[in-house]
Amino acid sequence: MKKIFFFLFVSLILVNLSCTTKTEEKPDVTIEIKVSKNGYQPNVINVERNKVVLFKITAEDEGIPKEPNSKYYGHCFYILPPYDVMVENVGKGETKEVKVKMVYPGHHIFTCPYCSDFFPTKGDIYVK
Numbered sequence: 001m002k003k004i005f006f007f008l009f010v011s012l013i014l015v016n017l018s019c020t021t022k023t024e025e026k027p028d029v030t031i032e033i034k035v036s037k038n039g040y041q042p043n044v045i046n047v048e049r050n051k052v053v054l055f056k057i058t059a060e061d062e063g064i065p066k067e068p069n070s071k072y073y074g075h076c077f078y079i080l081p082p083y084d085v086m087v088e089n090v091g092k093g094e095t096k097e098v099k100v101k102m103v104y105p106g107h108h109i110f111t112c113p114y115c116s117d118f119f120p121t122k123g124d125i126y127v128k
């Protein structure tokens, strides 16, 4: 019985790893994005399919405050599924990076789940 659970556990991990579009490959393009309570700049991004994009996310303001009971602060950059790529906790003046292989064509949305209810922190990615 234990073996079955171990097998399930390992398969779950493998499925998770293979689904991510994050990559360590060399980037083809770099896209610098600024985020603040006024939204993302730029908020419309066009990329070619299968290119590796290095996203550099810089927060220009404090975003959501750091609370003692929460592990979240600042702004973030989340590309919705199927990409499902998250850069969390970008504090004021900080820049964080993520490399993503743009394998899924079409229109995709990125947002800051921390503050998109209050601020226009939402953008569009078009993969052609």
Ligand SMILES: [Cu+2]
Pocket (backbone or CB within 6 Å): 063, 064, 074, 075, 076, 112, 114, 115, 116, 121
């Ligand atoms: Cu935010």
